[in-house]
Amino acid sequence: MGKYIEMIRIRFLMMLAYRTNYYSGIIIYSINIAAYYFLWSAIYGGKEDIEGLSVIQMTTYIAVAWMARAFYFNNIDREIALEIKEGKVAVELIRPYHYLSMKTMQALGEGIFRLLFFSVPGMVIVSLIFPLKISADPATWGFFAISIVFSFMINTQINLMTGILTFFLFNNDGLIRAKRVVIDLFSGLLLPISFYPLWAQSIMGYFPFQYISYVPSMIFTGGFAGSEVWNAIMMQFLWVAILFIPIQILWVLAKKQMVIQGG
Amino acid sequence: MSNLMIDVDNLTKEFKSHSSRSGLKGAFRDLLTRNYTVHQAVDSISLKIKPGEMVGYIGENGAGKSTTIKMLTGILTPTAGNVRINGMNPHKERERFVKTIGVVFGQRSQLWWDIAVQESFRLLKKVYNVSDEDYKSHMGLVIEALDIAPLLDKPVRKLSLGQRMRCELAAALIHNPPLLFLDEPTIGLDVLVKLKIREFLKELNDRYQTTVVLTTHDLTDIEALCERVIMLDEGKIIYDGALSQLKTSWGEGKQIQFHFTSPKTREELLETTGSELVVWEPSENANSWTANVTNDEEVISVLIKDVVADHKILDLKLLETSTEEIIRNIYEEGVIHG
Numbered sequence: 001m002g003k004y005i006e007m008i009r010i011r012f013l014m015m016l017a018y019r020t021n022y023y024s025g026i027i028i029y030s031i032n033i034a035a036y037y038f039l040w041s042a043i044y045g046g047k048e049d050i051e052g053l054s055v056i057q058m059t060t061y062i063a064v065a066w067m068a069r070a071f072y073f074n075n076i077d078r079e080i081a082l083e084i085k086e087g088k089v090a091v092e093l094i095r096p097y098h099y100l101s102m103k104t105m106q107a108l109g110e111g112i113f114r115l116l117f118f119s120v121p122g123m124v125i126v127s128l129i130f131p132l133k134i135s136a137d138p139a140t141w142g143f144f145a146i147s148i149v150f151s152f153m154i155n156t157q158i159n160l161m162t163g164i165l166t167f168f169l170f171n172n173d174g175l176i177r178a179k180r181v182v183i184d185l186f187s188g189l190l191l192p193i194s195f196y197p198l199w200a201q202s203i204m205g206y207f208p209f210q211y212i213s214y215v216p217s218m219i220f221t222g223g224f225a226g227s228e229v230w231n232a233i234m235m236q237f238l239w240v241a242i243l244f245i246p247i248q249i250l251w252v253l254a255k256k257q258m259v260i261q262g263g
Numbered sequence: 264m265s266n267l268m269i270d271v272d273n274l275t276k277e278f279k280s281h282s283s284r285s286g287l288k289g290a291f292r293d294l295l296t297r298n299y300t301v302h303q304a305v306d307s308i309s310l311k312i313k314p315g316e317m318v319g320y321i322g323e324n325g326a327g328k329s330t331t332i333k334m335l336t337g338i339l340t341p342t343a344g345n346v347r348i349n350g351m352n353p354h355k356e357r358e359r360f361v362k363t364i365g366v367v368f369g370q371r372s373q374l375w376w377d378i379a380v381q382e383s384f385r386l387l388k389k390v391y392n393v394s395d396e397d398y399k400s401h402m403g404l405v406i407e408a409l410d411i412a413p414l415l416d417k418p419v420r421k422l423s424l425g426q427r428m429r430c431e432l433a434a435a436l437i438h439n440p441p442l443l444f445l446d447e448p449t450i451g452l453d454v455l456v457k458l459k460i461r462e463f464l465k466e467l468n469d470r471y472q473t474t475v476v477l478t479t480h481d482l483t484d485i486e487a488l489c490e491r492v493i494m495l496d497e498g499k500i501i502y503d504g505a506l507s508q509l510k511t512s513w514g515e516g517k518q519i520q521f522h523f524t525s526p527k528t529r530e531e532l533l534e535t536t537g538s539e540l541v542v543w544e545p546s547e548n549a550n551s552w553t554a555n556v557t558n559d560e561e562v563i564s565v566l567i568k569d570v571v572a573d574h575k576i577l578d579l580k581l582l583e584t585s586t587e588e589i590i591r592n593i594y595e596e597g598v599i600h601g
Contacts, residue, residue, distance in 0.1 A: 006389040010375065010382060017377040017418070091373040093338045095390055096362045255354075256340055 003097055004105045011109025022117065029066050029122060036062040036190075037130055051194045057221045058192075060132045065189050065217040067119040067126075072152040072212060074107040077176050080163025085171065089258075100160055100251060107156050135222060143229050147216040150236035155183070155212045157243040164247070167254035188214025192223075208239040267347075268442055268474045269312040269335065274344035276305040276330050304330040306498035307344065314441065315472040317464070319485035319506070322495035323594060328478045331495070332446050335476070336366055349442060362391060365435035369447035372427065373434060374419045380430050381415040384437060391438035398437070405433050408463050425456035432460065436467070443467075445477045449484055461487045482586045496594065509589060517563060519554045521570060522578035526550055535573045536566055550577075 015022065037059050044055040053061065080103060083089045092099050127134060135141070162179050166172050184190060186209035193201060193214045204210055215232045218224045224232055281297040283289065305327040312318055322328045333339040335346060337353030337360055346353055351360045367373075374383040388398050406412050409429040414422060422430065428448065435443065445464075449457045465488065467473050477489060485492060485506065492509060494502035502509060526549035533543065540562050542555040554570075556562050567579070 002392075003386075003390040006386050010378060010386050013382060014375070014377045086371075088371055090333065090338050091366075091368065091371055093357070094336050094361050094364070094366045094373075096358045097390060098358070258339060 004101065007102055007105040008109035008112065011106045012113050015110060015113040025070075025114075026118060026122060029070065029118075030126070033063050033066050033126055033130075051192070053192065053194075053221070053223060056131055056133045057223065059130055060134065061192060061217050061221045061223070063123065063126050063130065063132055064220045065213050067123050068148050068151060068213065068216050068220075069189060070114040070119045070122070071111045071148055072155045073114075074110050074156065074159060076103045076107045076156065077159040077162040077179065079103070079106075080160070081166040081172060081176060084163075084166040100164075100247065103160065103163070104156055107159070108152070111152055133221070135220065140220065140222065143233065144216055144220045147219050147233055147236065150233065150240060151212045151216050153240045154208050154236065154243065157240065157247060158183070158208070160247055161243070161250060164250045164254050167258060183209055183212060186210065187212040188217065192218070194223075208243065211236045211239050266314070267311050268314045268316070268349060269310065269476070270345075270347045271308065271310045271335070272345040273307040273309055274305055274331070274334060274346060275303065275307050275342045276327075276334060276339060277342045278302045278304050303498050305334070305341075308495070308498070308500050310493060310500065310503065312474060312476070314474055315468070316491060317468055317475040317477065317489045319489035319492040320476055320478045320495065321480075321482070321485065321492060321590070322478075326495045327498040328495055329446060332366075332444055332476070332478060336364060336444055337361060362438060363440055363442060365438070365440040365443045367428075367431050367435045367443075367445045367448045369428070369445075369450040372419065372431065374427070374430060376420050377418060379416050379418055380411070380422075383419070383430075383434060384415070387434055387437045393438055397439070401439050402433070402437060405436050408466060409433055409459065425452050428452055428456065429460070432463070439471065440473070441471070442474045443476070445475065445479075447479055448477070449479060449481055457481070457484070464488055482590065486586055494590070494593065502593065506586070510583075510586065516555050517558045518582040519556065519563065519566065520546055520551060520578075520580040520582060521554070521574075521576050522551045524550070524575040524577055527552060527574065531574075532570075535569050541566060553582075 040058050040062065041055060044050065044058070048054065050058075080089075083092065089099070092102070095102075126132065158179065162172070162176055165175060169175065186204055186207065188210050193204060193210045196204065211232070215224075215236060219229055219232065279299050279301050281293075281299050284292055284298070308331065320328055320331070330339065334341050335348060335353060337357045340354050348360065349363050351363070353360050374380060375386070384402070406415075409432060411426070411429050411433055414426050414430060419427060419430070432448065449460060452460070461484065464475060468475060475488070477484065479485060490505060490507075492502065492504070492506050493500055529543055529545075529552075532552060536543075536554070540556060544553045544555065545551075546553050554566060556566060563581075570576070571579075
């Protein structure tokens with residue numbers, strides 16, 4: 001276990017090594033939140049609420065969704081693809097650890113870094129500028145914390161799968177880009193799931209995407225109440241368990257037909 | 264359980280690759296069906312290596328060296344054949360197995376690019392579960408022998424190639440493995456760094472009886488380190504034996520280079536020496552000629568005596584056929600001699 005914790009630390013150091021990325025990230029997230037704030041204020045116009053969310057809840061939803069994204073979002077799919085393309089995966093396989101677990105730990109290191117140095121200060125700044133409704137209820141915060149951990153797991157699992165597919169496709173930049181758009185769109189980051197037409201909502205029920213962003217944001221804004229919260233978290237847990245299976249299958253197949261590219 | 268370090272039996276690796284059809288029409292056809300060709304990168308090789316041996320593994324580009332190394336390190340799954348290293352099956356027991364080997368790939372870094380060398384070492388120490396005492400006593404020596412102490416706090420991307428290679432080697436040895444694979448470790452390095460690395464490897468072998476398998480294109484590495492060479496061509500082993508024997512069975516001839524004071528012609532020289540035992544070849548300029556003779560003291564002495572008696576010379580050099588030439592000959596002729 002020590003080696004995995006050490007890897008989180010190393011990733012932390014690597015994030016610090018590239019400070020420019022960090023500063024530009026803060027700016028990009030702030031611009032996104034501001035843009036959506038103005039967009040939604042225009043859409044609401046004078047209306048009290050749409051689909052059960054008030055304008056302040058909506059702003060909070062957007063701000064929290066982006067800040068949570070800083071934690072669960074990671075580029076390990078791209079990293080895995082790159083390591084496979086450049087043949088670096090050979091070096092990873094001569095180490096006495098599980099490649100995918102190590103990648104997950106790197107993602108976690110990145111996530112924790114952004115949560116501490118990015119989401120928390122970012123949220124403070126955003127709450128000073130825009131009117132947000134932040135819950136003081138410790139239970140809400142607790143559920144939210146559990147929920148974003150599951151968000152991280154589901155998103156990371158999807159990234160691992162996309163990454164491993166490089167073993168079979170050799171070049172899957174297109175797939176990685178498509179996956180990113182699908183997640184941003186269907187996770188509820190841009191638009192709460194309840195705003196989609198009913199038929200779309202029922203289709204999305206069969207996919208894990210809404211459990212990445214929609215669920216933690218709804219928990220935080222108080223859009224979910226009582227048993228809804230429990231159900232949502234249970235569903236998240238279920239998806240984490242389900243997604244383990246295809247990853248294991250893909251990994252076994254990948255190891256069998258692995259080709260190290262570039263000699 | 265045998266007391267072999269590496270025991271490989273009929274190891275084979277096939278790669279399936281598709282060949283693209285030519286032209287636009289071909290490209291469209293490729294979308295629907297593809298032509299596959301099976302290519303044998305490694306073709307049923309068998310080899311046995313004892314603990315403490317230093318073995319040179321050589322071959323042309325694409326001969327299957329790296330593929331073999333990748334199968335021996337558990338990265339690739341063999342298509343057929345048995346591998347037992349240190350009593351383990353590399354790809355089946357990968358995590359346990361890789362703890363007992365060290366690997367250096369000359370062409371790719373295993374240190375983390377953005378962080379200081381010592382952070383990489385620290386992570387590897389954790390990964391391999393090395394105790395503080397072991398790390399201090401063993402790595403202290405390694406760091407001193409490779410002279411990398413001043414580099415430890417620098418990020419890897421700021422190191423020169425020679426500095427990086429020394430750090431890579433140290434990184435591969437953190438857990439003091441009994442078996443070390445070096446895949447072209449001296450590629451692109453200058454002579455001083457090469458010498459340092461060779462010296463270090465010898466010392467390591469002396470001290471810990473580390474088994475070393477070395478692939479390289481630089482045959483001086485092999486001459487300096489390995490008593491045994493395994494030569495690979497198109498996935499098959501074409502020579503496995505002592506380097507010295509390779510030299511005696513292939514490097515039959517000697518070359519004697521004469522620098523004369525004035526230009527000579529072949530006729531003049533043949534008049535002196537006759538043509539039965541000597542083949543004359545012109546060297547760099549008209550004043551210098553090389554005599555190719557069999558490696559026989561009598562013949563050489565007579566030749567030198569005759570030439571010096573008839574012609575004035577400035578300089579004389581006795582050359583032994585170099586390993587590089589021997590290997591070139593073997594590849595060109597493609598036969599196994601001894």
